[in-house]
Amino acid sequence: xxxxxxxxxxxxxxxxxxxxxxxxxxxxxxxxxxxxxxxxxxxxxxxxxxxxxxxxxxxxxxxxxxxxxxxxxxxxxxxxxxxxxxxxxxxxxxxxxxxxxxxxxxxxxxxxxxxxxxxxxxxxxxxxxxxxxxxxxxxxxxxxxxxxxxxxxxxxxxxxxxxxxxxxxxxxxxxxx
Amino acid sequence: xxxxxxxxxxxxxxxxxxxxxxxxxxxxxxxxxxxxxxxxxxxxxxxxxxxxxxxxxxxxxxxxxxxxxxxxxxxxxxxxxxxxxxxxxxxxxxxxxxxxxxxxxxxxxxxxxxxxxxxxxxxxxxxxxxxxxxxxxxxxxxxxxxxxxxxxxxxxxxxxxxxxxxxxxxxxxxxxx
DNA sequence: TCTTGACATGTTATCTTATAACATAGATAG
DNA sequence: CTATCTATGTTATAAGATAACATGTCAAGA
Ligand SMILES: [Zn+2]
Ligand SMILES: [Zn+2]
Ligand SMILES: [Zn+2]
Ligand SMILES: [Zn+2]
Numbered sequence: 001x002x003x004x005x006x007x008x009x010x011x012x013x014x015x016x017x018x019x020x021x022x023x024x025x026x027x028x029x030x031x032x033x034x035x036x037x038x039x040x041x042x043x044x045x046x047x048x049x050x051x052x053x054x055x056x057x058x059x060x061x062x063x064x065x066x067x068x069x070x071x072x073x074x075x076x077x078x079x080x081x082x083x084x085x086x087x088x089x090x091x092x093x094x095x096x097x098x099x100x101x102x103x104x105x106x107x108x109x110x111x112x113x114x115x116x117x118x119x120x121x122x123x124x125x126x127x128x129x130x131x132x133x134x135x136x137x138x139x140x141x142x143x144x145x146x147x148x149x150x151x152x153x154x155x156x157x158x159x160x161x162x163x164x165x166x167x168x169x170x171x172x173x174x175x176x177x
Numbered sequence: 178x179x180x181x182x183x184x185x186x187x188x189x190x191x192x193x194x195x196x197x198x199x200x201x202x203x204x205x206x207x208x209x210x211x212x213x214x215x216x217x218x219x220x221x222x223x224x225x226x227x228x229x230x231x232x233x234x235x236x237x238x239x240x241x242x243x244x245x246x247x248x249x250x251x252x253x254x255x256x257x258x259x260x261x262x263x264x265x266x267x268x269x270x271x272x273x274x275x276x277x278x279x280x281x282x283x284x285x286x287x288x289x290x291x292x293x294x295x296x297x298x299x300x301x302x303x304x305x306x307x308x309x310x311x312x313x314x315x316x317x318x319x320x321x322x323x324x325x326x327x328x329x330x331x332x333x334x335x336x337x338x339x340x341x342x343x344x345x346x347x348x349x350x351x352x353x354x
Numbered sequence: 355t356c357t358t359g360a361c362a363t364g365t366t367a368t369c370t371t372a373t374a375a376c377a378t379a380g381a382t383a384g
Numbered sequence: 385c386t387a388t389c390t391a392t393g394t395t396a397t398a399a400g401a402t403a404a405c406a407t408g409t410c411a412a413g414a
Contacts, residue, residue, distance in 0.1 A: 052362070071400070084364050091401065092363080107284040108339060110371095110400060125324060127333045138331055143323040147302055147342060150315045155347030156304045162285060164339045165324060170332030227381095229391070248371070261393050268372065269392080287371060356414085363408070371400070379392070384385100 033063035036116060040102045043119040049100050054083055058093040059102055059114060068111035068135045106135065108164045113137070123161060129169035136169070210240035213293060217279045220296040226277050231260050235270040236279055236291060245288035245312045283312065285341045290314070300338060306346035313346070 040059060044051040051059075061077050062069060071090045078093075079085030094112050097103035102118050105111075106126050115124070116137055123144030124137045143163055151158045217236060221228040228236075238254050239246060248267045255270075256262030271289050274280035279295050282288075283303050292301070293314050300321030301314045320340055328335045 050362085054363075086365055087401065088403095089364070107341075125327055127328055127331065127335070129333075130336070136331060136333070138327045138333075140324070140327050143320060143327055146320040146323040147317070147340065150302055150317050150320055151304055151342060151344070154304065154313060154315055155350070156306075156313070156315075156342075156344055157350055158304070158342040158344040159307070160344070161342040162339065163324065163341075164284075165328060165333075165335040166337045167328070167333055167335040173332070173334055227391085231392075263394055264372065265374095266393070358411100358413085360411090361409085363406100365404100365406075367403085367405105369400100369402070371398100373398070374396085375394100376396105377392100377394075379390105381390075382388080384387080 033066065033114075036114065036118060037063060040118045043102070044100060047100060049096070054078065054089065055093045055096050057081065057083070058090070059097055062097075062103055062112060062114035066114075067133075068106050068109050068113040070109075070111050074112070104137065105162075106164060107162055108166065109135070123163070125163040125165065127169070128164065128166050129172055130166050131168060131172040134169055210243065210291075213240060213291065213295060217295045220279070221277060224277060226273070231255065231266065232270045232273050234258065234260070235267070236274055239274075239280055239289060239291035243291075244310075245283050245286050245290040247286075247288050251289070281314065282339075283341060284339055285343065286312070300340070302340040302342065304346070305341065305343050306349055307343050308345060308349040311346055 037060065041051055041056075057078065058074055061074055071087065071094055074094065075085065075087060075090035078089060083089060094103065094105075097114075098105050098112070101115060103112050103114050104124055104126070106113060106128070108126075108128060113126075113135060117124075123140050125140035125143050127136045127138050129135075140163055144161060147161060147163070148158055214233075214237065218228055218233075234255065235251055238251055248264065248271055251271065252262065252264060252267035255267060260266060271280065271282075274291075275282050275289070278292060280289050280291050281301055281303070283290060283305070285303075285305060290303075290312060294301075300317050302317035302320050304313045304315050306312075317340055321338060324338060324340070325335055
């Protein structure tokens, strides 16, 4: 599943950053996830990183679920499919994906999510709904710029950042929390 | 130790947010920590929160160390002083301090640090040096504003945020990493 | 072709971090 | 003084992460 195929950015697809306002909306994301997987594959090749079967499968799992998954959730699925069933198997694959910009780690949730914009050099911010637990990756170039500025005033040089927020998504706000 | 006493903000004291550029510098912070503790006490009273002996002692410990401490580090010190020696003792006190704005949780480090600006309604950003492990709390009102803006574009309402960055502090940059 | 070294995977065992559940003690309010 | 609420303490266990070592895979270089 999720085979590579041509993809045109669409306002209806939350996987396309062109439509941030629908990121929390319910949707069939086979559209965007297939595209993301194809781009991830190309990106890994370009970087000389090897997207091996386990690694690729972990990325697929993250894309299929389209939400943040714990390492042990991923591991459970891997084991069911004949891969190793010990923690390091999952952690190593996840670490690889994070290192190569194909996934993000969400520390507040002790979880990982596929990156929806691989290769686009972005500093993501994660918005976590405390009511329905949905997570969205918000474009946060401006946030990162402000952070770089604040750090620079203290003479600090930022290499990586984690920006995470807890609150209410549009749906849960509408439903009166 | 760390008794309440009059305190004038000073450019030499990293505890005073007037001098962000020296936050990473070596210093005697009994100056600022005493002041912070006094303010924390006043703040807790004003909020109707009870700064009990364990809670107060945990805050003092965080201030004394002036760095991020893991819950089990704190617990060890508590136990050595006759308080309970089981994890919930430390976690409950730490959670109380975080809830009441007297300490911050740094998720990247699984650690906690005393807030250096209690009661000042700030959205902190933490700068973590990957080389010397020092942590500084940077004023990040602008960062938070940008984050609120990015969230608003997606219809998301932020209630709390974690902004953390990993990189190099001034000293370690100077020393060639 | 064979060897060697780099990298990836798998497994065992252990460690660190965090919480559930329940019992006891202290403070507050009627 | 008693009821009630809040805080502390303890036992036990859950959840997250890594160290260390063994095995397998593959391709460059002898
Ligand atoms: Zn991303
Ligand atoms: Zn929601
Ligand atoms: Zn603070
Ligand atoms: Zn440093």
